[in-house]
Amino acid sequence: MNIASILLVDDHPMLRKGVAQLISLEDNLNVMGEVGSGDEAITFAIEHAPDLVLLDLNMKGLSGIETLSALKRAKVNSKVVIFSVSDSESDVLQALKFNADGYLLKDSEPEELIEKINHALAGEFVISEPLTQILAKSLRPQSKINTFDSLTQREMENLKLIASGKSNKEIALKLGITEATVKVHNKNLFKKLGLKSRVEAAMLAVEHKVSF
Template sequence: MNNLHSHSTRIMLVDDHPMLRRGLSDLLSMEDDLLPVAQAGSGQEAVELALKHELDLILLDLNMPGMDGIETIRALRNAGVDARIVIFSVSDDHENVLEALREGADGYLLKDMEPEELIEQIRLAAQGKLALSSELTQVLAQAIRGRSSSTQAHPSMLTKREKDVLKLIAKGHSNKMIARHLDIAEGTVKVHVKRLLNKLGMRSRTEAAVWVVENELN
């Protein structure tokens, strides 16, 4: 049993509706490679549980009383949580989508999607890819084009080590995985990530990953 679970994607579900959390947990539990290990009913509880559990992915509601999804993303990232975060919401408002991605979300899925598609997108997110409901891909494409025309960021601004870290971020690697790959301390990776995001004028790993693709930095 433990050996099986060691290869599973460990997931926390965050939503203020208990029935929805239970339904999602039951759905994920039917998959051999997806393991729901924690549930939170608020942003504050999500941060507390994320620090207690070793998580690979957090499925996070956007509209919650108290700390909403955006504030929860900020709190999780500020607390050093580097699990992948995917917003799961009823809102397809373009500003919500873009703000979530800017703040560090690794995907944005709509609650009216088919269960099979949800499972597929969660697996994509776990692999380090951007999880996005099909209706929202055009929103992201337009945002990328708009930012590309205004950003002053250039690869020459980065050191060789920062470029190495950035390429691994674009492949979906966590700080822990990057540290192992480059044979450096995880704390050093965090410093590099903070510096390169500041240099590029970006606020999230997702935004940086998209920039790598745009600039063919490989």
Template sequence: MNDLATTVLLVDDHPLLRKGLQQLIDLEDELTVIGEAASGKEGLQLAIEHDPDLIILDLNMQGMDGLETLKAMRANDVTSRIIMLTVSDNDEDVLTAISYGADGYLLKDMDPEDILEKIKQAALGKMVLSEKLTGVLAQAIRKPDVSQKANILNSLTSREFEILKLIAKGLSNKLIARELDISDGTVKVHVKHLLKKLNLRSRVEAAVWMINQQKGA
């Protein structure tokens, strides 16, 4: 096992799908599966226990579903990047997952190679979304209160604004910390503050909103 590999936790109630994902991920030296969970409850426990770099989470599970699991993970301060992998391309599911703090949303009908490529991108700190879902997200975040948020943008410190721009480029906390020569913990605190100031619920919302701001500038 590569000590520098991105650690991945699989949470899905279909054993066959978990096995397929495991085999897919095993093809990549830079990724390693450190755990599997067959339910949301088990996934939450493993996420808290192992603090993986990346969690791949199914949406439709018996008992505690993916959205509940995602919400519980974020409520328990799980800072792993969390990617939803599901059959549902329902707009509401996509937007709810993003607002609950998901870092990406992939559909199970994608080619395995494409899924693996997106997982690798997510491991590098990028947001990942199935192609046909990008419009859904962009449209939802183009809200009428843009001018109000533009004023709030002025309330950010220069460091928070700097971090917001790097989030919009798809960088993870780890990469932002390296770029600005500060600790991961400091980045997390800044991200928390800027999301609160902008009244946004996740990094993905912040990134898409910032991109729209830059387009409108």
């Protein structure tokens, strides 16, 4: 196996040194460069095409996510693994959304870090153990389904049909009621949920993973 080149991106030089040291102990890994900002990371990555970029999330200047996004847009052929202290759901999900190749926590054990980096290099998506629950949670029906508790059956049916792209006329046909009645249900459900339009209703429905 070849030696894999790694770019460290973090605005804390101390931490960079620590990680660099750790990585340098591995025979098959090589720290190709260290930079302290997103801008530098992008420049460096485009220039040198490292096999993997270990990217801090909370940086001054360009944020980690922005950097990630820029790297992916630039079609840099490097794996990009987020390396962060944050275990917040939104951070993890954002990273996923922008196609990070992994998300590792800074408080991981050194051995775990090395292991996961190797897996990431092999093309696997890697994520620190404690985050699996977050992933799972975000895929579940939100408990916020309570939001819909105030809706009557009919209103709920309307909501689902709206979210499946149906017009009022089609809904009326499907439910065997008049379009006027459909409008009444819509009006009421909009008011209950504080919505302005059927589009908002549809989006709310998917957010809360209403099953159609």
